[in-house]
Amino acid sequence: MNVEALMTAFSNVFSWQCLGWLVVGVVSGIILGALPGISTNMAISLLFSFCYTIKGTAGVIMLLGVYCGGIYGGSISAILLNTPGTPANAATLLDGYPMARKGEAGRALGISTMASSFGGLFSAVCLIFFSTLLAKVSLKFTSLEYCSFAIFGISIISSLASQSITKGLIGGVLGLMMACIGVDSMAGTIRFNFGTVYLMGGLPLIPLLIGLFAFSQVLISVEEIVKEKNVREDNPELLERKRIMSQKVTKVLPSWSDIKRCFPVMVMSSTIGTLIGAIPGTGGDISSFVSYNFAKRTSRRKNEFGTGVPEGVAAPEAGNNSVSGGAMIPMLSLGIPGDSCTAMLLGALMVKNISPGPTLFSTNVEKAYEVFSGMILSNLIMLVAGFIILKFAVNIVRIQKKHLVPIIVALCFVGTYSFNHTYEDLIVMLTAGFVGYFLVKNEFTLSSIIIGFILGTMTESNFRRFVLVSGGNFSQILKRPIAVCFFAAAIISLFSPSIGKLFSHIKNKADAKGG
Amino acid sequence: MKREKLANYIISVVGVLVGCVYLYISRNYTRATVDGGFTSAATWPTMLSWAMIGLSVLLFIHTVVRKDLPTSEVRVDSREFRAVLLMMLGLIAYYLSFRYLGCLITNAVFLPILLICFGERRWWFIVLYDVGALIIIYYLFQVVLRSRLAPPFFL
Incomplete structure (x- = not known):
């Protein structure tokens, strides 16, 4: 490890400016994550406009804070409202809400804060060790390995993130096609610009991100506002929520017995979360359910799970927050994002002229260390800020969607405009938002589109470089075992749901015959 | 079908x-x-x-x-979808206003309209919200981030 670069990175991150923006990022992430209907993706895309106006890497570090804080913030509404703030917190409500109903909302929120910070810190330490190791290994990668890994990433995201594999793949291909717009990286040809100067540089990432993740969500929120108007005031669920919200959130600091009880669960869940996070296409939602199920199966109190046990809150929260570090491993060492949040962080690094990948650790190592320090600090700040914010948790989740939508619309427009000060960006954002709404409503996943878009140029240039080097001889692929493994994994990931269905169908038939 | x-x-x-x-x-x-x-x-x-x-x-x-397709969430005949379509039209108008009247005038006009459309009727809340949002946007983007807000056509 380069100690000098590490010290430089620490001194940069510990500057007042950087620390200030990091606190802003973490606090905004927690608050936005706690509001139902605002996902971590949306929180990052809304604050993305700050990233390119803030000097240096402070903007990227602020977004790291939003990423970590956003996942944790979602647990607040899961516990108090029985509605997860982000999809990653869906498993938290299984035990968090019953605890709140028993009058233990403060205890549940405290355990969630502790477990989230522990998971985040654990994965940040793993990130430091494994990304440098992976970067060393990946220095031996040729263009074919990069191309195969990118295809593996897109295919696994398409198959895991979408309910329909075909639609997931259509989304991935759409993203790759959008990346073709602009100057071809190999021959310098200007493609698909339809005669406009604006598209010569390609589709801009930031308006696309804001449109797909924030603006489309505005339209979905409008639907929900109209639906909420029809809900009767005497609805039993609504009355129960009001009763919980009238409680005072007290005793948020976890007791020593709770810490001892949850510690083994937090270690296991953090390991699971980091491993799951490192696989492209997975995310906090998968990790939290896997961690919850593992904790339940291995617990002596497995029958009590679902009735409001502290382990049932600690496991999913440590699991989903540890995804952050895991997902950053392939992003920093290979330049391939693990999920849509890391795809946006990759975009943020690119805006700052930092290219993640194996060369980052040889040419720009202090920037990599700044990200590491940012990750560790984000989780520490989250621990402190989390316990302070919990005092106002009830007030935060009381904010209604009808009051949020207008300000989000304004921020989408102002944020997009401030990127390049061009009105064409606003048209891209509006179009992406409208299209994104219809795609989400028809089972498409926006993650596959955005990852296809971000990886498009890299995949194409590496593919063409391989063809150039191999002289058009595709049998050369068989001589590269790593690439063969990635291609095989891509194919397996696409067909695994169908194979699984076929096996269960055969098993059901056999059971029926046997029965 | x-x-x-x-x-x-x-x-x-x-x-x-x-x-x-x-x-x-x-x-x-x-x-x-x-x-x-x-x-x-x-x-x-x-x-x-x-x-x-x-x-x-x-x-x-x-x-x-396939016979067991999951239900599409877009119901063209529903109240919610009509509201989304109206919102889309409103947002196109917002864009045009943003382009010609600039950021501050557009938000000063559109934020109260959106609040009223979503069912907010307390006039003092609407005024406070509008003024507060404009101050936050101006301070955050123009002062802190030194990013120019979209000007109106006459400036």
């Missing part, structure tokens, strides 16, 4: 059309080659176009064959 099937058919047709348009435009880039003729600027887009056409056809066949 079931709503969900119709949505999938439309997506399939749009997918094939997008693929064909890309394929047609890609023909112009075939001469731009750097590697002795193995690939050109058209190779990758052509591959993607065929992939898009193939996947769209697959989705079409899958929709025809």
Whole structure:
């Protein structure tokens, strides 16, 4: 490890400016994550406009804070409202809400804060060790390995993130096609610009991100506002929520017995979360359910799970927050994002002229260390800020969607405009938002589109470089075992749901015959 | 025809059309080659176009064959969808106003309209919200981030 670069990175991150923006990022992430209907993706895309106006890497570090804080913030509404703030917190409500109903909302929120910070810190330490190791290994990668890994990433995201594999793949291909717009990286040809100067540089990432993740969500929120108007005031669920919200959130600091009880669960869940996070296409939602199920199966109190046990809150929260570090491993060492949040962080690094990948650790190592320090600090700040914010948790989740939508619309427009000060960006954002709404409503996943878009140029240039080097001889692929493994994994990931269905169908038939 | 099937058919047709348009435009880039003729600027887009056409056809066949399709969430006849369509029109008007009247005037006018549309009736809340939002936007973008807000056409 380069100690000098590490010290430089620490001194940069510990500057007042950087620390200030990091606190802003973490606090905004927690608050936005706690509001139902605002996902971590949306929180990052809304604050993305700050990233390119803030000097240096402070903007990227602020977004790291939003990423970590956003996942944790979602647990607040899961516990108090029985509605997860982000999809990653869906498993938290299984035990968090019953605890709140028993009058233990403060205890549940405290355990969630502790477990989230522990998971985040654990994965940040793993990130430091494994990304440098992976970067060393990946220095031996040729263009074919990069191309195969990118295809593996897109295919696994398409198959895991979408309910329909075909639609997931259509989304991935759409993203790759959008990346073709602009100057071809190999021959310098200007493609698909339809005669406009604006598209010569390609589709801009930031308006696309804001449109797909924030603006489309505005339209979905409008639907929900109209639906909420029809809900009767005497609805039993609504009355129960009001009763919980009238409680005072007290005793948020976890007791020593709770810490001892949850510690083994937090270690296991953090390991699971980091491993799951490192696989492209997975995310906090998968990790939290896997961690919850593992904790339940291995617990002596497995029958009590679902009735409001502290382990049932600690496991999913440590699991989903540890995804952050895991997902950053392939992003920093290979330049391939693990999920849509890391795809946006990759975009943020690119805006700052930092290219993640194996060369980052040889040419720009202090920037990599700044990200590491940012990750560790984000989780520490989250621990402190989390316990302070919990005092106002009830007030935060009381904010209604009808009051949020207008300000989000304004921020989408102002944020997009401030990127390049061009009105064409606003048209891209509006179009992406409208299209994104219809795609989400028809089972498409926006993650596959955005990852296809971000990886498009890299995949194409590496593919063409391989063809150039191999002289058009595709049998050369068989001589590269790593690439063969990635291609095989891509194919397996696409067909695994169908194979699984076929096996269960055969098993059901056999059971029926046997029965 | 079931709503969900119709949505999938439309997506399939749009997918094939997008693929064909890309394929047609890609023909112009075939001469731009750097590697002795193995690939050109058209190779990758052509591959993607065929992939898009193939996947769209697959989705079409899958929709025809499969009986238990999940319900599409877009219900054209619902109140919610009509509200979304109205919102889309409103946002286009917002864009036009943003372009010609600038950021501050647009938000001063549109934020109260949006609040009223969503059912807010307390006038003092609307005024406070509007003024507060404008101050936050101005302070955050113009003062802290030193990013110019969109000016009106007369400035």
